[in-house]
Amino acid sequence: MKPETYTFFQNVHDVARLIPKGRVTNYGAIAKYLGAPRSSRMVGYAMNAAAGDDTIPAHRVVNRNGLLTGRMHFNTPHHMQELLEKEGIEIKGHQVIQLEKYFWDPMQELLR
DNA sequence: CGCGTGACCAGTT
């Protein structure tokens, strides 16, 4: 599929797939990387569309505060937390602890 | 073809 046929959603899904295990990122960072810093909402919507897709680690995308805002879209509300903890990320109260420590910024990791 | 809405974010009031 040609890049030009890629929708915003497609790009979001691609970036999400590149998130390393044990790392997390947020909606704004992905939106910014795609050149649409004001479209972080749409990134969230794109992840919603990605729900149920095993090839997309949607659980590694949290909001700016490290809050697992998308947890309710998984099969079970705590599934997202379990996946993250399994990757070595500590979570307390539906929120990622030491977010900056695990944060993965596509702008820096991909563009270098 | 128009309108409402949705896993958000940053700046203002």
Next chain:
DNA sequence: TAACTGGCCACGC
């Protein structure tokens, strides 16, 4: 400090 607002894209009705 809390609440409000604009911005942005895709999709369903």
